[in-house]
Amino acid sequence: MKHVFALLLAMSVTACQAQEKPQTDIKTEPEDSAVPTPQNPVNISVPQDGRISLTAETLLPEDSACVLPLRISNGTDKAVSVSMFGFAVTGPGDADTGNMFPQDIPSGQYRTARIIQIGQSCDAFDTITIKDIMCRENNDPETSCDVTFEDSDEIRFVNPN
Numbered sequence: 001m002k003h004v005f006a007l008l009l010a011m012s013v014t015a016c017q018a019q020e021k022p023q024t025d026i027k028t029e030p031e032d033s034a035v036p037t038p039q040n041p042v043n044i045s046v047p048q049d050g051r052i053s054l055t056a057e058t059l060l061p062e063d064s065a066c067v068l069p070l071r072i073s074n075g076t077d078k079a080v081s082v083s084m085f086g087f088a089v090t091g092p093g094d095a096d097t098g099n100m101f102p103q104d105i106p107s108g109q110y111r112t113a114r115i116i117q118i119g120q121s122c123d124a125f126d127t128i129t130i131k132d133i134m135c136r137e138n139n140d141p142e143t144s145c146d147v148t149f150e151d152s153d154e155i156r157f158v159n160p161n
Contacts, residue, residue: 046108049075052082052135053148056155057112059122066122068115068155072147074105078137080145081105086131089115093124104139122154129158
């Protein structure tokens with residue numbers, strides 16, 4: 001009887017071990033929902049002060065590049081779209097030009113656009129000169145809106161208009 005009990009116990013342990021599930025619940029999405037992605041933009045409230053602002057944020061040094069984050073905040077009661085065309089990034093390094101394609105921002109929220117300067121360090125830039133900025137309410141080409149510019153300690157905006 002002892003042998004039968006030992007055999008049943010061994011079979012039970014073996015059966016339980018064989019039924020263990022392999023670990024397949026590996027998450028491919030970032031756990032922090034505040035990490036912006038095109039599919040999951042950050043939705044953080046912005047004060048409803050009636051302003052649309054373009055703010056230079058702290059520069060992000062990367063290996064062989066510099067990322068210039070620009071936060072577009074919509075403090076109005078309408079959705080807006082903000083674009084910037086033909087801007088120039090200048091400073092003690094090599095100048096560069098670019099475009100910021102439309103950033104759709106719901107009322108009371110913000111989005112962050114990123115300018116990536118490849119091959120230069122962040123101390124190579126200190127100014128963004130804006131040639132043409134376009135702001136539209138509710139993506140209506142017949143409307144326009146004003147954008148205010150907020151410099152950082154590292155980057156200042158120059159708007160020749």
